[in-house]
Amino acid sequence: MKAADLFSLKGKVALVTGASSGLGQQFARALADNGAAVALVARRAERLETFKAELEKSGAKAVAIEADVTKRADMVAAFDKAEKALGPLTTLVNNAGVAQAALRATDVSEEEWRRVLSVDLDAVFYWSQEAARRMLAAGTKGAIVNIASVLGFGAHKGVAAYATAKAGVVQVTRALGLELAFKGVRVNAIAPGWFVTEINDAYLNGEAGVALKRSIPMGRFGQEGDLTGALLLLASDAGAYMTGTTIVVDGGQISALNG
Numbered sequence: 001m002k003a004a005d006l007f008s009l010k011g012k013v014a015l016v017t018g019a020s021s022g023l024g025q026q027f028a029r030a031l032a033d034n035g036a037a038v039a040l041v042a043r044r045a046e047r048l049e050t051f052k053a054e055l056e057k058s059g060a061k062a063v064a065i066e067a068d069v070t071k072r073a074d075m076v077a078a079f080d081k082a083e084k085a086l087g088p089l090t091t092l093v094n095n096a097g098v099a100q101a102a103l104r105a106t107d108v109s110e111e112e113w114r115r116v117l118s119v120d121l122d123a124v125f126y127w128s129q130e131a132a133r134r135m136l137a138a139g140t141k142g143a144i145v146n147i148a149s150v151l152g153f154g155a156h157k158g159v160a161a162y163a164t165a166k167a168g169v170v171q172v173t174r175a176l177g178l179e180l181a182f183k184g185v186r187v188n189a190i191a192p193g194w195f196v197t198e199i200n201d202a203y204l205n206g207e208a209g210v211a212l213k214r215s216i217p218m219g220r221f222g223q224e225g226d227l228t229g230a231l232l233l234l235a236s237d238a239g240a241y242m243t244g245t246t247i248v249v250d251g252g253q254i255s256a257l258n259g
């Protein structure tokens, strides 16, 4: 079989959370470019509409759905709208995420801890759970791709909530992968290193960013396209025998974190 066929997403119906900016748009574009119909989910509806129009211009089928990933009613409505517009869901990319306020652990309020954990971890579990229930009911051999982080494997100062949530994403990926394996629903994750997006723009373009870049063995931040290979592998039949795993895509940074 040719690589293009192996990695093809023709006939797949994907839902991407956090598709109003950054990596979510990169993921949605990559899925659409390789044949999937895509449901774009986030809170900023105008951005989603603009992005949907952009995808449609290049021939893709897309739907924009305003939803807050922390709200259960929004979640159920988002899956319903996606399936009504595009057909039964085959693929979920749990990408929506927030950074935490750069506070030392002793200064993190309960409210801030819950804000970060509810988007970066709780929503990943609940949206995976809802997707899996639907895939199992429809008898779909589905794929769930969770977006973790290298900070799920190591920590900096000032990221206790975020790093804890992302370590949780790695573990929830293992747990769901294990439970759903025999049912044909695969659950994997991607752990990106540093990519300049709205979540970290000020940080990476400031002094800290210069030092950080130096600590990356490949000497640069990630750029558009760097995550596409991992995403297509996990979302397509090319990854048919993979579940519960996390692929690190970080220019070698994880070795530096642990070294």
Ligand SMILES: NC(=O)c1ccc[n+]([C@@H]2O[C@H](COP(=O)([O-])OP(=O)(O)OC[C@H]3O[C@@H](n4cnc5c(N)ncnc54)[C@H](OP(=O)(O)O)[C@@H]3O)[C@@H](O)[C@H]2O)c1
Pocket (backbone or CB within 6 Å): 017, 018, 019, 020, 021, 022, 023, 024, 041, 042, 043, 044, 045, 067, 068, 069, 070, 095, 096, 097, 098, 119, 147, 148, 149, 150, 191, 192, 193, 194, 195, 196, 197, 198, 199, 200
């Ligand atoms: N950039 C990096 O270096 C990096 C590295 C490792 C991991 N990641 C992970 O990659 C993912 C995407 O981040 P990014 O860098 O692309 O940041 P970003 O540009 O800030 O995008 C975050 C996305 O999440 C959405 N979002 C946040 N809270 C939400 C909520 N309650 N409900 C629905 N959507 C919500 C935002 O949409 P709305 O505001 O419109 O709702 C936005 O589309 C995150 O999980 C992040 O932790 C990023």
